[in-house]
Amino acid sequence: MTMNTEDPACRSLGIALEEVATGRARLRMRITEEMVNGHGIAHGGYLFLLADAAFAYACNTYGRVTLAHSAQVTFLRPAAAGDELVAEATERVRYGRNGVYDVTVRRPAGEIVAEFRGQSVMVSGRPDSEGKH
Template sequence: MTGPDPACRALGIALEEAAAGRARLRMRVTEDMVNGHGVAHGGYLFLLADAAFDHACNSRGPVMLAHSAQVTFLRPAAAGDVLVAEATERARHGRHGVYDVTVRRPAGEIIAEFRGHGVVVAGRPTDEGKTP
């Protein structure tokens, strides 16, 4: 998570809001995050979305890690852009959870959509059979 996560700290990713099954994080795209095409590198966009996913899926405990994830890039982002990633729990049952993350500019333009599948790796699953 962003507190003890050196990668998120190094990139300036900040947690804005967290609740059960939800999270919102913010990141400013820097010149160091731009690829050879002059737009934000997809890996940084994925990392921002993944960090929001991490907060949402670990908001209830016990420890959950990504089982798989995919991202769809819809628009380019540029150096100087501020991006917000909002994660929402879609379903959770037993040891498994499904989370959607939308990465957008604060004005609302969607940059990317991410879906992550998490699995509990420690302790007992919580909220057995409940979905939001």
Template sequence: MGTEFEPGGAGHSRIAALYARDETCRALGIALDEVSSGRALMRMRVTAGMLNGHGTAHGGYLFLLADAAFSYACNSYGPVTVAQAAQVTFLAPAAVDDDLVAEAVERARSGRHGIYDVTVRQAAGKVVAEFRGQSVMLSGKPFGD
């Protein structure tokens, strides 16, 4: 997994367990590289099986990578948190063998809700997609309480 967590972070075992149960990410080779409060970094290599009819990475896989980073960022605090809504803007195509990096960053949290932005880049830094997700906490104490 190659995961890094905040120094002394109590969430290490919880996040590691969440990733261990994440069959989709593991099956697609999506690696969780870093997690800290409200942030996550994930990586994925585009394979031939991920290409659409135009020969570029299918948008569904780009969305999945961004959504996964969003998920780990909003679950970094502990309470079970899920997506309430999300949108993606595709800016450039990704090709087979591209190494993609998705960086999720928290923008705001209030009560049981959060807003997170995720940028998906090629290894050279070119932005492929921008994603915005809204989260909702299902269990635990609301933020700010």
């Protein structure tokens, strides 16, 4: 994997990389008081960032620089200060220079907080000859 595992943005927010394998990644983050919005719940931007980071690690497991092309998130339940969240990214398909990845953000007990789908594009190197995984 060529992506820097010491990502400064993740490190500054206490996001920990727990696992990474081809097309997959799992990260963990605790919601702090500084991450809470005016409604007293976790700001959606932090949930998106956690999911996006898991997506980034998963799509960069092939050793080629791969970036987000687009992404969307659906917030299903609020998170609060003190909640620990786990984001698990899974590759759905790779085709040519593109890929589709799903990320589920949940509490460790399994309650789903958000669902994220990211589309990636490889910007360096060449796609695998098969084009799919």
